[in-house]
Every structure is written in structure tokens, then in C-alpha cells.
Amino acid sequence: MTLFIKNTLSGKREEFVPIDPDNVRVYACGPTVYNYAHIGNARPAVICDLLVSVLRLLYPNVTYVSNITDIDDKIIKASNESGVPILDLTRKFEEIYNKDMSMLGVVGPDIQPRATEHIDEMISLVKRLIENGSAYEADSHVLFHVPSYSSYGMLSKRDISDQVAGSRVEVESYKKDPSDFVLWKPSTKDQPGWDSPWGFGRPGWHLECSVMSEKSLKIPFDLHAGGQDLIFPHHENEIAQSCGSIKSNDPSSFSKYWMHNAMIRMDDEKMSKSIGNILYVHDLIKKFPGEVLRLTLLSAHYRQPLNWTHETIQQSRKTLDRMYRVLKKAESFKVFEVSPPDDFMSALCDDLNTSKAMAVINSLVSSLSKAKGEDAAQFKSLLLSSAGVLGILKKSPDEWLGYSESDAADNEEIQRMIDARDRARNEKDFSLADELRDKLDEMGVEIEDSPEGTKWRKRQ
RNA sequence: GGCGUCGUAGCCAAGUGGUAAGGCAGCGGUCUGCAAAAUCGCCAUCACCAGUUCGAGUCUGGUCGACGCCUCCA
Numbered sequence: 001m002t003l004f005i006k007n008t009l010s011g012k013r014e015e016f017v018p019i020d021p022d023n024v025r026v027y028a029c030g031p032t033v034y035n036y037a038h039i040g041n042a043r044p045a046v047i048c049d050l051l052v053s054v055l056r057l058l059y060p061n062v063t064y065v066s067n068i069t070d071i072d073d074k075i076i077k078a079s080n081e082s083g084v085p086i087l088d089l090t091r092k093f094e095e096i097y098n099k100d101m102s103m104l105g106v107v108g109p110d111i112q113p114r115a116t117e118h119i120d121e122m123i124s125l126v127k128r129l130i131e132n133g134s135a136y137e138a139d140s141h142v143l144f145h146v147p148s149y150s151s152y153g154m155l156s157k158r159d160i161s162d163q164v165a166g167s168r169v170e171v172e173s174y175k176k177d178p179s180d181f182v183l184w185k186p187s188t189k190d191q192p193g194w195d196s197p198w199g200f201g202r203p204g205w206h207l208e209c210s211v212m213s214e215k216s217l218k219i220p221f222d223l224h225a226g227g228q229d230l231i232f233p234h235h236e237n238e239i240a241q242s243c244g245s246i247k248s249n250d251p252s253s254f255s256k257y258w259m260h261n262a263m264i265r266m267d268d269e270k271m272s273k274s275i276g277n278i279l280y281v282h283d284l285i286k287k288f289p290g291e292v293l294r295l296t297l298l299s300a301h302y303r304q305p306l307n308w309t310h311e312t313i314q315q316s317r318k319t320l321d322r323m324y325r326v327l328k329k330a331e332s333f334k335v336f337e338v339s340p341p342d343d344f345m346s347a348l349c350d351d352l353n354t355s356k357a358m359a360v361i362n363s364l365v366s367s368l369s370k371a372k373g374e375d376a377a378q379f380k381s382l383l384l385s386s387a388g389v390l391g392i393l394k395k396s397p398d399e400w401l402g403y404s405e406s407d408a409a410d411n412e413e414i415q416r417m418i419d420a421r422d423r424a425r426n427e428k429d430f431s432l433a434d435e436l437r438d439k440l441d442e443m444g445v446e447i448e449d450s451p452e453g454t455k456w457r458k459r460q
Numbered sequence: 461g462g463c464g465u466c467g468u469a470g471c472c473a474a475g476u477g478g479u480a481a482g483g484c485a486g487c488g489g490u491c492u493g494c495a496a497a498a499u500c501g502c503c504a505u506c507a508c509c510a511g512u513u514c515g516a517g518u519c520u521g522g523u524c525g526a527c528g529c530c531u532c533c534a
Binding site: 011013029031032037038039040041042043044045072073074153156157158159205226227228229230231232233234260261262263264265268270271272299300301303304305307309311312314315316318319322325326329347353354355356358359360361362363366369370425428430433434437446447448449450455 | 462463464465466471472473474475476481482483484485492493494495496497498499526527528529530531532533534
């Protein structure tokens with residue numbers, strides 16, 4: 001099956017043709033670790049995770065790299081404000097990030113390089129750029145000279161000349177061109193820094209991704225992913241640096257394809273500190289199962305803005321509840337190894353059309369619900385293998401539905417009430433039975449009468 | 461001001477020229493003592509206008525509206 005993706009570089013939907021089919025290489029910009037990851041940070045991680053799992057079904061080898069940016073002015077600021085040493089701070093949030101993402105079912109990259117462990121490589125990249133005339137030293141800074149790279153603006157589709165004119169950025173006097181950007185900047189004694197040919201200093205933004213992608217994947221690699229807000233200037237500058245270092249004016253000599261996910265909105269508002277509507281994965285995960293959050297993130301196409309509301313989360317929860325209920329019913333059927341159905345895969349291969357893929361899953365769920373015997377085993381297997389690609393339905397139905405809640409003291413009480421209700425029903429004392437059901441309902445216990453007896457679960 | 465994206469039912473959301481997927485909610489039926497669950501059925505002409513075409517949600521132009529980037533940002 002052929003994968004098609006919308007390539008930001010061309011602006012078109014393109015067939016994905018790997019540079020080396022024996023090793024597909026993907027890079028995604030990882031987090032700057034100075035705080036908890038918010039739900040917006042999780043979107044690219046989940047999308048990329050899905051992309052990689054699709055690629056793995058199509059190609060024998062996939063190398064997925066996503067970095068940790070652990071040197072940055074925001075980190076310095078956070079460290080100063082909290083009094084926590086930089087290394088402690090960055091390691092702490094790196095660990096939390098990885099844990100939070102794994103709660104969302106993210107498998108994670110094969111390689112997760114840290115910026116601070118690639119300073120030597122950064123310095124040598126800067127050296128190369130100076131030597132070949134792409135960069136220059138000025139006022140203790142090293143700057144990339146944008147006019148030296150003629151394809152600048154190709155990714156973001158902007159013309160720098162009219163960008164700068166309307167821009168509100170103050171142009172530093174030492175810049176040869178207003179659009180030149182920093183590769184290396186000086187650090188004071190109390191700022192983190194490294195010795196370099198240009199003095200004690202630290203790397204500018206952008207540099208780490210160029211260096212770490214080249215080191216771990218070699219350039220050109222196949223695909224670079226990230227949020228839409230990174231297109232400019234971050235990714236544009238990465239291209240300029242990396243292509244500049246080999247004096248190529250073809251942006252695809254860095255990465256052949258570029259994928260960008262749209263932003264998440266909070267109740268139709270931009271997520272921002274000033275509005276105070278930032279939702280951290282760390283907190284969300286306490287309120288909602290990871291699969292609910294993951295499914296919500298996958299409920300809209302990755303290039304569409306996703307409006308994060310209580311309602312959309314509840315919908316995902318209901319969807320999963322139904323799926324697990326059907327799986328519970330089909331518990332006795334053996335699952336065997338199957339590939340996901342073609343219509344499911346072709347949906348995902350169509351630029352990760354998760355909505356369409358979910359439609360296939362829904363139809364498998366309803367087929368399973370109605371099926372008997374061998375058919376049921378077949379549908380169940382197809383359902384679980386498809387859901388596996390999306391990273392959902394990984395729990396046992398009992399665990400999900402809460403049938404096996406082991407809050408012993410509570411359970412005994414609930415069971416006693418259910419038994420009493422059953423007795424009342426047998427004696428046709430329906431008003432007592434209903435009264436008991438209402439009481440249970442108030443306690444957050446949902447009951448279902450079935451031929452096998454009365455089942456109950458705690459409402460989530 | 462420049463560049464880009466988007467506007468599909470009450471809500472979420474697919475649809476890259478051939479006659480509107482899927483889900484949630486709602487309504488009606490079956491099942492149930494009643495519920496719940498399950499199951500069956502019903503529920504849109506695609507912001508607006510003008511074009512291209514045998515045919516347009518899908519292409520072109522315009523209008524209105526929403527949003528993103530241009531400055532740290534997934």
C-alpha cells in the first residue's frame with residue numbers, strides 16, 4: 001500500500017517515496033524541557049507516533065528520532081525563577097514528558113538525543129557555515145546570513161523582503177541583514193555556556209535540530225514533523241543551516257517531506273498563559289484515561305485545528321466505553337494475528353485520515369457486536385489489530401469498564417444492595433427494586449441486568 | 461500590511477468533479493417488570509454570490525466570517 005502525505009514543502013499531497021526503503025528516517029522536534037507538557041505538545045507526539053506505526057507496517061526498518069532541547073533561554077529563566085539548577089530541572093521535565101506521553105500510548109522515538117550532549121557538533125556546524133560564507137561573526141555572536149541561502153522562505157512560502165518591512169522586531173545593529181539569525185551567542189558567567197572559537201557562549205535556537213537530525217539520521221532524511229507554528233522561523237532556519245552547510249539550495253537536501261499539525265484551541269480560544277487556559281497532560285491524565293485523551297487528539301485530522309472541549313473528551317470516552325463493552329461481550333473469542341483491513345490502512349495511508357479510519361473501526365465494532373462464532377473471532381481480531389495501530393483498546397474490558405474495581409469495603413456494600421434488589425425483583429417488589437437502583441445510581445454505580453445476572457460498574 | 465488555512469446536520473467530523481462516511485445527542489420501534497445495554501429505523505444539499513463543466517461541497521473569481529504565522533510557542 002502506498003502512503004500519501006501532504007508535504008508542507010510543496011504544499012501538495014504527495015506519494016511517500018523513501019530515500020532508502022530499507023531504512024525510513026523520521027525526525028520530529030521534541031520538547032524544550034522547562035515545564036510540564038501541555039495538551040498542545042501532545043498532539044505532534046501522538047500524530048508522529050501514529051505516523052511511525054503506519055510506516056512500520058509498510059517498511060521493514062524505520063528510525064524515528066525526536067530530540068530533547070535542554071538548553072534554551074526559557075530554561076535559564078525557569079531555573080532562575082525556581083532556583084532549581086538547570087540540569088535538575090531539565091532532567092526532571094524530560095522524565096515527566098516521557099512518562100506523560102507514554103500515558104497517552106506514545107511509544108516514543110528510537111533515539112532521543114539531548115542538545116547539551118551535541119555542543120561539539122554544533123560548534124563544528126557553525127564553523128563549517130562560517131568557512132563557506134553562510135555565516136559570520138559579529139559582536140561576540142555568530143549569525144547565519146540569510147541572503148546566502150537563496151531558497152530561504154520556500155517552506156513557509158514567504159518573501160523575506162516584505163516580511164521584515166512589516167515586522168515589529170527590533171533589528172540588532174550588528175546584523176548584516178535584518179533577517180539574519182543567531183547561531184551562537186555569548187553567555188555571561190552565571191549563564192550556562194561552553195567554550196567555543198567565538199568565546200564562552202551557547203547555541204541559538206534551531207541549531208540543535210540541524211545537528212542532531214544530521215548526526216542520528218544523516219541528511220537528507222525522509223520526513224521532518226512538527227507543529228505548524230514551527231514552520232517559521234524554526235524549520236525555515238533549520239533548512240537554511242543544514243542546506244547552507246553543504247551549499248545546497250534545494251531544501252529537500254535536508255528533509256524530503258515535511259508534515260505539520262495544526263494547533264489545539266481551548267473552547268475556541270487560543271491556548272495561552274495570559275488567558276490561563278493551558279491544560280497540562282500531567283493534570284489531564286489524572287482526570288481521564290490516556291486512551292480517552294489520545295482518541296480525542298486523533299478525532300480530527302491532524303492538519304485541522306482541534307477544539308478541545310469537555311464535550312469532545314466525553315464523546316471519546318463514550319466511544320471507548322461502547323467499544324470495550326462490545327469487547328467484553330466478545331471476551332470468549334480467541335484473537336489471532338491479522339493485518340488491519342485494507343480500507344482501514346488505506347484511510348491512514350491517505351495522509352493519516354484518522355476520521356475515516358475511525359469509521360472503519362466503528363463498523364468493525366458493530367459487526368463484532370452482532371457476530372457469532374468464527375465471525376466474531378475474525379471481527380475481534382481485525383478490530384484489535386486496527387485499534388492497535390491507533391494505539392487504543394489496549395486494556396482489558398474489565399479494567400476499562402471498572403467491573404473489577406477492587407475497593408473491597410465499598411464493593412461489599414454495593415453487592416449487598418444489588419442482591420437485595422435482585423431479591424425484590426424476584427418477589428415482584430418493583431418499587432423497592434427501583435428505590436435500590438436509584439440509591440446505587442446516587443452512589444455512582446451503574447447497573448445492567450443481563451441473562452447472566454446483574455452487572456455493575458462505577459461511573460467514571 | 462504580507463503569507464497561509466478554514467467555513468459540511470444540534471454537536472464532533474470525513475469527503476482531492478459524478479450526485480453528502482462515521483460518531484455523539486435527539487426522535488420512533490424491538491427487547492426489558494421498569495431502566496440500562498443491545499438492536500432496527502428516521503434525522504444535511506455542504507457560509508453567500510457569480511462563473512467553468514454534461515455534472516461542483518469538491519475547480520475559478522468575488523463577498524462575508526473564523527483562525528494561524530510574520531515575535532517565545534506544538
